[in-house]
Amino acid sequence: MIIGLTGGIGVGKSFVADCFKVFDAAVFDADSVVHHLYKVDKSIISYAEENFSGVVVNGEIDRTVLSEYFLAYGKNWEQFQSLVHSVVRNELEIFIDQEKKTGRELLVLDIPLLLETRFRLYCDFIIFVHADSAVQAQRLSERNINKEKLDLISSTQLPIGEKRQMSDFTIDASTSREYVLSQIKDIVDSLNLSS
Template sequence: MVIAGLTGGIATGKSTVARFFKAAGAAVIDADQIAHDVVRRGLPAWQGIVAAFSRDVLREDGEIDREKLGRIIFNDAARKSALNRIVHPFVFEEMEKQMREIEATAPETVVIQDIPLLFESGMHRKLPRIIVVYVPEALQFSRLMKRNHLSAAEARARIRSQIPIEEKRNLADILIDNSGTLEQTRERSLEVYAMLKRSVSRP
């Protein structure tokens, strides 16, 4: 089994690359989706969030209002850390469970751990290779404004809440440049997948 972490910056196209990997045959473990799943109503992480942030962060149906919670923690490092301490252990536990299942049933698989905040969470230290999806910051900025309908100030604040994409680029073992056409990104993604697949059979 070959394992790689996949990350990028907001609006750099990481999810697009993850889809290309999955279509090629990789098993993609989606940390963001797991983070959504583990905070569903009544689960232990949900209970921890309600205890720490009160029922004010719930929607009418009792699920976590992610937008409201996001606004609370966005400019508050202490509360963001508190949320991460609640949620991350459950996310990591589920990721490990999925890894064990893949290893037991399909050991020749290329496994991609899709983790948006890979460097910010420190998870990169546990992975043998890191793939970074990159675009120059100016393009990241314009794509984010367009995609999320944000003002320049809002987009800038979102980007600055993460490690700069240029720094992530320098930390990458494998780089996928997503500043060209979609087809170019697909071709590069398939090239990387083929390289990883070849290494599965190596001792």
């Protein structure tokens, strides 16, 4: 069973993904995969070096410098994203194959733009994660996401209402870990998975 997580920015999708591990789920964390690729993947590093001046430092992509090019969001950025998504897709397929061989019952995909990309096609179910607006604002502040960046990120995503409609379940990640775990347990139980 493969479950994908979706929702707005800063609502706690990674927090929910981490909670799923209590139920013996394997989590594919696309952000971690990308951070690793920025250090080791020659095709991605080479493209960045050729198209984004000053981004490659000591043979690795500097994410802070790279984020400045995201704000410009030109054609080179779109092509870069396409290249990154392609490599992430390969990594995802390896992850799914390896986990299925171990007999793992539950896989969780924590992938930005899950519904906006073909990554959603890997999922049996989608969970919409949401949070109280004050909690979300606090999380965005901790991640240093200002209004300009937030607006740009939002413009690349489906509207929140559409994401909710496309989802099979919802989880409120506003409060405690215990509350999130209880919501996950309800979902796992409804899917008849052993927990």
